[in-house]
Amino acid sequence: MPKLDIRLKTVARMIRDDTHADVGSDHGHLLFALLKSGRIQRGIAIENKQQPFANSSHRLAGVNADVRLGDGLSVLHVGEADSLSICGMGAKSMVRILEGFPDRVPTRVIMQPNCEPELVRGWGLRSGYHIETEQIAWGHLPYQVVCLRRADSPDDAAYEDVDHDAALLFGPTLVKRRDPDLFRQLSQERAYYRELGQLTARSAERLKIVETLLRIGPKSEI
Ligand SMILES: C[S@@+](CC[C@H](N)C(=O)[O-])C[C@H]1O[C@@H](n2cnc3c(N)ncnc32)[C@H](O)[C@@H]1O
Structure with missing residues:
Protein backbone atom coordinates (compact mmCIF):
# COMPACT_ATOMS: atom_id res chain seq x y z
CA MET A 1 0.00 0.00 0.00
CA ASP A 155 -28.96 -4.77 20.30
CA ASP A 156 -25.23 -4.59 19.68
CA ALA A 157 -23.62 -7.56 21.46
CA ALA A 158 -20.36 -5.58 21.73
CA TYR A 159 -21.95 -3.68 24.66
CA GLU A 160 -22.74 -6.82 26.67
CA ASP A 161 -20.69 -7.50 29.82
CA VAL A 162 -19.06 -4.08 29.89
CA ASP A 163 -19.87 -0.84 31.74
CA HIS A 164 -21.97 1.21 29.30
CA ASP A 165 -20.43 4.64 30.03
CA ALA A 166 -16.89 3.27 29.80
CA ALA A 167 -17.81 1.46 26.57
CA LEU A 168 -19.24 4.57 24.95
CA LEU A 169 -16.24 6.73 25.87
CA PHE A 170 -13.44 4.26 25.21
CA GLY A 171 -14.87 1.52 22.99
CA PRO A 172 -16.55 -1.69 24.18
CA THR A 173 -14.20 -4.02 22.30
CA LEU A 174 -11.08 -2.05 23.32
CA VAL A 175 -12.16 -2.18 26.96
CA LYS A 176 -13.11 -5.87 26.84
CA ARG A 177 -9.86 -6.97 25.25
CA ARG A 178 -7.90 -4.68 27.62
CA ASP A 179 -6.11 -3.15 24.68
CA PRO A 180 -2.58 -2.02 25.68
CA ASP A 181 -2.84 1.18 23.58
CA LEU A 182 -6.10 2.07 25.33
CA PHE A 183 -4.42 1.63 28.70
CA ARG A 184 -1.54 3.84 27.58
CA GLN A 185 -4.13 6.49 26.65
CA LEU A 186 -5.90 6.08 30.00
CA SER A 187 -2.63 6.48 31.95
CA GLN A 188 -1.88 9.70 30.08
CA GLU A 189 -5.39 11.01 30.76
CA ARG A 190 -5.12 10.24 34.48
CA ALA A 191 -1.79 12.06 34.68
CA TYR A 192 -3.26 15.04 32.81
CA TYR A 193 -6.32 15.30 35.06
CA ARG A 194 -4.25 14.91 38.22
CA GLU A 195 -1.98 17.74 37.10
CA LEU A 196 -5.00 19.97 36.36
CA GLY A 197 -6.25 19.58 39.92
CA GLN A 198 -9.53 21.53 39.60
CA LEU A 199 -11.96 19.56 37.40
CA THR A 200 -15.41 20.23 35.94
CA ALA A 201 -18.14 17.79 36.93
CA ARG A 202 -17.86 16.15 33.49
CA SER A 203 -14.08 15.75 33.72
CA ALA A 204 -14.36 14.41 37.27
CA GLU A 205 -16.88 11.81 36.04
CA ARG A 206 -14.56 10.87 33.18
CA LEU A 207 -11.59 10.55 35.53
CA LYS A 208 -13.63 8.21 37.73
CA ILE A 209 -14.21 5.94 34.72
CA VAL A 210 -10.53 6.17 33.72
CA GLU A 211 -9.41 5.18 37.22
CA THR A 212 -11.85 2.27 37.39
CA LEU A 213 -10.54 0.91 34.09
CA LEU A 214 -6.92 1.39 35.12
CA ARG A 215 -7.52 -0.72 38.21
CA ILE A 216 -8.33 -3.64 35.86
CA GLY A 217 -5.13 -3.02 33.88
CA PRO A 218 -4.10 -3.96 30.33
CA LYS A 219 -3.78 -7.51 29.09
CA SER A 220 -0.29 -8.58 29.96
CA GLU A 221 2.07 -9.43 27.12
CA ILE A 222 3.30 -13.02 27.00
C1 LIG B 1 -9.06 17.88 8.56
S1 LIG B 1 -9.51 17.34 6.99
C2 LIG B 1 -9.23 15.60 7.08
C3 LIG B 1 -8.77 15.06 5.75
C4 LIG B 1 -8.64 13.55 5.66
N1 LIG B 1 -9.95 12.92 5.75
C5 LIG B 1 -7.72 13.03 6.72
O1 LIG B 1 -8.20 12.41 7.67
O2 LIG B 1 -6.51 13.23 6.63
C6 LIG B 1 -11.28 17.41 6.94
C7 LIG B 1 -11.80 17.59 5.54
O3 LIG B 1 -13.19 17.39 5.53
C8 LIG B 1 -13.81 18.33 4.68
N2 LIG B 1 -15.21 18.45 5.12
C9 LIG B 1 -15.66 18.95 6.29
N3 LIG B 1 -17.01 18.90 6.34
C10 LIG B 1 -17.42 18.32 5.17
C11 LIG B 1 -18.69 17.99 4.63
N4 LIG B 1 -19.81 18.26 5.29
N5 LIG B 1 -18.75 17.42 3.41
C12 LIG B 1 -17.60 17.17 2.72
N6 LIG B 1 -16.37 17.46 3.18
C13 LIG B 1 -16.28 18.03 4.39
C14 LIG B 1 -12.95 19.58 4.87
O4 LIG B 1 -13.07 20.45 3.76
C15 LIG B 1 -11.55 18.98 5.00
O5 LIG B 1 -10.90 18.90 3.76
Whole structure:
Protein backbone atom coordinates (compact mmCIF):
# COMPACT_ATOMS: atom_id res chain seq x y z
CA MET A 1 0.00 0.00 0.00
CA PRO A 2 1.42 3.47 -0.86
CA LYS A 3 2.62 5.33 2.22
CA LEU A 4 -0.02 6.64 4.61
CA ASP A 5 0.51 7.88 8.14
CA ILE A 6 -0.37 5.45 10.94
CA ARG A 7 -3.81 7.05 11.44
CA LEU A 8 -4.94 6.58 7.82
CA LYS A 9 -3.14 3.23 7.53
CA THR A 10 -5.24 1.94 10.44
CA VAL A 11 -8.38 3.15 8.62
CA ALA A 12 -7.25 1.66 5.29
CA ARG A 13 -6.69 -1.78 6.85
CA MET A 14 -10.38 -1.89 7.79
CA ILE A 15 -11.51 -1.32 4.18
CA ARG A 16 -11.83 -4.03 1.54
CA ASP A 17 -14.91 -3.44 -0.61
CA ASP A 18 -15.78 -2.89 -4.25
CA THR A 19 -16.82 0.76 -4.04
CA HIS A 20 -15.73 2.97 -1.19
CA ALA A 21 -16.69 6.61 -0.53
CA ASP A 22 -14.52 8.96 1.55
CA VAL A 23 -16.20 12.11 2.88
CA GLY A 24 -13.77 14.94 3.55
CA SER A 25 -11.16 13.40 1.24
CA ASP A 26 -8.98 16.56 1.27
CA HIS A 27 -5.55 15.44 -0.11
CA GLY A 28 -7.08 12.24 -1.54
CA HIS A 29 -4.32 10.01 -0.09
CA LEU A 30 -6.65 7.44 1.48
CA LEU A 31 -8.57 6.60 -1.70
CA PHE A 32 -5.38 6.71 -3.77
CA ALA A 33 -3.72 4.14 -1.48
CA LEU A 34 -6.85 1.93 -1.40
CA LEU A 35 -7.08 1.90 -5.20
CA LYS A 36 -3.37 1.38 -5.81
CA SER A 37 -3.23 -1.51 -3.34
CA GLY A 38 -6.32 -3.18 -4.84
CA ARG A 39 -8.31 -3.05 -1.60
CA ILE A 40 -11.12 -1.29 -3.51
CA GLN A 41 -12.07 -1.20 -7.19
CA ARG A 42 -13.73 2.22 -7.28
CA GLY A 43 -13.50 5.31 -5.09
CA ILE A 44 -15.80 8.27 -4.52
CA ALA A 45 -14.14 11.31 -2.95
CA ILE A 46 -16.44 13.95 -1.46
CA GLU A 47 -15.34 17.44 -0.47
CA ASN A 48 -17.30 20.55 0.39
CA LYS A 49 -14.47 23.07 -0.09
CA GLN A 50 -12.80 24.20 -3.31
CA GLN A 51 -9.10 23.76 -2.44
CA PRO A 52 -9.41 20.26 -0.91
CA PHE A 53 -11.67 19.34 -3.86
CA ALA A 54 -8.89 20.49 -6.24
CA ASN A 55 -6.29 18.55 -4.19
CA SER A 56 -8.37 15.36 -4.34
CA SER A 57 -8.98 15.82 -8.09
CA HIS A 58 -5.25 16.19 -8.67
CA ARG A 59 -4.27 13.17 -6.53
CA LEU A 60 -6.97 10.91 -7.97
CA ALA A 61 -6.51 11.79 -11.66
CA GLY A 62 -5.91 8.61 -13.66
CA VAL A 63 -7.29 6.15 -11.09
CA ASN A 64 -10.84 4.80 -10.90
CA ALA A 65 -12.33 7.53 -8.71
CA ASP A 66 -15.05 10.19 -8.91
CA VAL A 67 -14.35 13.42 -7.10
CA ARG A 68 -17.48 15.30 -6.07
CA LEU A 69 -18.01 18.77 -4.64
CA GLY A 70 -20.83 18.86 -2.11
CA ASP A 71 -21.93 18.62 1.50
CA GLY A 72 -21.46 15.10 2.89
CA LEU A 73 -23.88 12.50 1.59
CA SER A 74 -25.88 15.00 -0.48
CA VAL A 75 -23.75 13.92 -3.47
CA LEU A 76 -23.84 10.15 -2.85
CA HIS A 77 -26.71 8.05 -4.24
CA VAL A 78 -28.56 5.34 -2.31
CA GLY A 79 -26.72 1.99 -2.65
CA GLU A 80 -23.85 3.47 -4.66
CA ALA A 81 -21.05 2.62 -2.21
CA ASP A 82 -20.39 -0.52 -0.18
CA SER A 83 -18.52 1.36 2.53
CA LEU A 84 -17.84 4.88 3.70
CA SER A 85 -15.08 6.57 5.70
CA ILE A 86 -15.02 9.91 7.47
CA CYS A 87 -11.67 10.79 9.06
CA GLY A 88 -9.96 13.67 10.76
CA MET A 89 -13.05 15.67 11.81
CA GLY A 90 -14.87 16.23 15.07
CA ALA A 91 -17.52 13.60 15.84
CA LYS A 92 -20.32 16.20 15.86
CA SER A 93 -19.67 16.98 12.17
CA MET A 94 -19.49 13.26 11.37
CA VAL A 95 -22.83 12.54 13.01
CA ARG A 96 -24.39 15.53 11.23
CA ILE A 97 -23.17 14.09 7.90
CA LEU A 98 -24.51 10.59 8.67
CA GLU A 99 -27.87 11.87 9.93
CA GLY A 100 -28.30 14.24 6.95
CA PHE A 101 -29.15 11.32 4.63
CA PRO A 102 -29.63 8.14 6.70
CA ASP A 103 -30.77 6.06 3.70
CA ARG A 104 -27.50 6.82 1.85
CA VAL A 105 -25.21 5.46 4.58
CA PRO A 106 -23.61 2.25 3.19
CA THR A 107 -23.53 -1.09 5.01
CA ARG A 108 -20.10 -0.48 6.54
CA VAL A 109 -18.76 2.78 7.93
CA ILE A 110 -15.24 3.49 9.19
CA MET A 111 -14.92 6.55 11.36
CA GLN A 112 -11.85 8.25 12.79
CA PRO A 113 -13.09 11.15 14.90
CA ASN A 114 -10.54 13.61 16.28
CA CYS A 115 -12.53 13.91 19.51
CA GLU A 116 -15.68 12.65 21.26
CA PRO A 117 -15.75 9.13 19.72
CA GLU A 118 -18.67 8.43 22.07
CA LEU A 119 -20.89 10.48 19.71
CA VAL A 120 -20.03 8.13 16.83
CA ARG A 121 -20.82 5.09 19.00
CA GLY A 122 -24.06 6.75 20.11
CA TRP A 123 -24.99 7.21 16.45
CA GLY A 124 -24.31 3.51 15.85
CA LEU A 125 -26.57 2.49 18.73
CA ARG A 126 -29.41 4.78 17.57
CA SER A 127 -29.10 3.83 13.91
CA GLY A 128 -28.69 0.05 14.07
CA TYR A 129 -24.99 -0.02 13.16
CA HIS A 130 -23.04 -2.48 15.29
CA ILE A 131 -19.36 -2.33 16.11
CA GLU A 132 -17.28 -4.63 13.92
CA THR A 133 -13.74 -3.54 14.93
CA GLU A 134 -12.13 -0.78 16.96
CA GLN A 135 -8.50 0.19 17.14
CA ILE A 136 -6.32 2.96 18.49
CA ALA A 137 -3.94 4.54 15.97
CA TRP A 138 -1.14 6.10 17.95
CA GLY A 139 -0.07 9.14 15.91
CA HIS A 140 0.94 12.34 17.71
CA LEU A 141 -2.30 11.70 19.63
CA PRO A 142 -4.15 8.45 20.27
CA TYR A 143 -6.88 8.34 17.57
CA GLN A 144 -9.81 5.95 17.92
CA VAL A 145 -10.85 4.23 14.69
CA VAL A 146 -14.28 2.61 14.76
CA CYS A 147 -15.69 0.31 12.07
CA LEU A 148 -19.46 -0.29 12.21
CA ARG A 149 -21.78 -2.50 10.15
CA ARG A 150 -25.52 -2.18 9.57
CA ALA A 151 -27.29 -4.95 11.53
CA ASP A 152 -30.71 -6.60 11.54
CA SER A 153 -30.91 -7.03 15.31
CA PRO A 154 -31.52 -4.01 17.56
CA ASP A 155 -28.96 -4.77 20.30
CA ASP A 156 -25.23 -4.59 19.68
CA ALA A 157 -23.62 -7.56 21.46
CA ALA A 158 -20.36 -5.58 21.73
CA TYR A 159 -21.95 -3.68 24.66
CA GLU A 160 -22.74 -6.82 26.67
CA ASP A 161 -20.69 -7.50 29.82
CA VAL A 162 -19.06 -4.08 29.89
CA ASP A 163 -19.87 -0.84 31.74
CA HIS A 164 -21.97 1.21 29.30
CA ASP A 165 -20.43 4.64 30.03
CA ALA A 166 -16.89 3.27 29.80
CA ALA A 167 -17.81 1.46 26.57
CA LEU A 168 -19.24 4.57 24.95
CA LEU A 169 -16.24 6.73 25.87
CA PHE A 170 -13.44 4.26 25.21
CA GLY A 171 -14.87 1.52 22.99
CA PRO A 172 -16.55 -1.69 24.18
CA THR A 173 -14.20 -4.02 22.30
CA LEU A 174 -11.08 -2.05 23.32
CA VAL A 175 -12.16 -2.18 26.96
CA LYS A 176 -13.11 -5.87 26.84
CA ARG A 177 -9.86 -6.97 25.25
CA ARG A 178 -7.90 -4.68 27.62
CA ASP A 179 -6.11 -3.15 24.68
CA PRO A 180 -2.58 -2.02 25.68
CA ASP A 181 -2.84 1.18 23.58
CA LEU A 182 -6.10 2.07 25.33
CA PHE A 183 -4.42 1.63 28.70
CA ARG A 184 -1.54 3.84 27.58
CA GLN A 185 -4.13 6.49 26.65
CA LEU A 186 -5.90 6.08 30.00
CA SER A 187 -2.63 6.48 31.95
CA GLN A 188 -1.88 9.70 30.08
CA GLU A 189 -5.39 11.01 30.76
CA ARG A 190 -5.12 10.24 34.48
CA ALA A 191 -1.79 12.06 34.68
CA TYR A 192 -3.26 15.04 32.81
CA TYR A 193 -6.32 15.30 35.06
CA ARG A 194 -4.25 14.91 38.22
CA GLU A 195 -1.98 17.74 37.10
CA LEU A 196 -5.00 19.97 36.36
CA GLY A 197 -6.25 19.58 39.92
CA GLN A 198 -9.53 21.53 39.60
CA LEU A 199 -11.96 19.56 37.40
CA THR A 200 -15.41 20.23 35.94
CA ALA A 201 -18.14 17.79 36.93
CA ARG A 202 -17.86 16.15 33.49
CA SER A 203 -14.08 15.75 33.72
CA ALA A 204 -14.36 14.41 37.27
CA GLU A 205 -16.88 11.81 36.04
CA ARG A 206 -14.56 10.87 33.18
CA LEU A 207 -11.59 10.55 35.53
CA LYS A 208 -13.63 8.21 37.73
CA ILE A 209 -14.21 5.94 34.72
CA VAL A 210 -10.53 6.17 33.72
CA GLU A 211 -9.41 5.18 37.22
CA THR A 212 -11.85 2.27 37.39
CA LEU A 213 -10.54 0.91 34.09
CA LEU A 214 -6.92 1.39 35.12
CA ARG A 215 -7.52 -0.72 38.21
CA ILE A 216 -8.33 -3.64 35.86
CA GLY A 217 -5.13 -3.02 33.88
CA PRO A 218 -4.10 -3.96 30.33
CA LYS A 219 -3.78 -7.51 29.09
CA SER A 220 -0.29 -8.58 29.96
CA GLU A 221 2.07 -9.43 27.12
CA ILE A 222 3.30 -13.02 27.00
C1 LIG B 1 -9.06 17.88 8.56
S1 LIG B 1 -9.51 17.34 6.99
C2 LIG B 1 -9.23 15.60 7.08
C3 LIG B 1 -8.77 15.06 5.75
C4 LIG B 1 -8.64 13.55 5.66
N1 LIG B 1 -9.95 12.92 5.75
C5 LIG B 1 -7.72 13.03 6.72
O1 LIG B 1 -8.20 12.41 7.67
O2 LIG B 1 -6.51 13.23 6.63
C6 LIG B 1 -11.28 17.41 6.94
C7 LIG B 1 -11.80 17.59 5.54
O3 LIG B 1 -13.19 17.39 5.53
C8 LIG B 1 -13.81 18.33 4.68
N2 LIG B 1 -15.21 18.45 5.12
C9 LIG B 1 -15.66 18.95 6.29
N3 LIG B 1 -17.01 18.90 6.34
C10 LIG B 1 -17.42 18.32 5.17
C11 LIG B 1 -18.69 17.99 4.63
N4 LIG B 1 -19.81 18.26 5.29
N5 LIG B 1 -18.75 17.42 3.41
C12 LIG B 1 -17.60 17.17 2.72
N6 LIG B 1 -16.37 17.46 3.18
C13 LIG B 1 -16.28 18.03 4.39
C14 LIG B 1 -12.95 19.58 4.87
O4 LIG B 1 -13.07 20.45 3.76
C15 LIG B 1 -11.55 18.98 5.00
O5 LIG B 1 -10.90 18.90 3.76
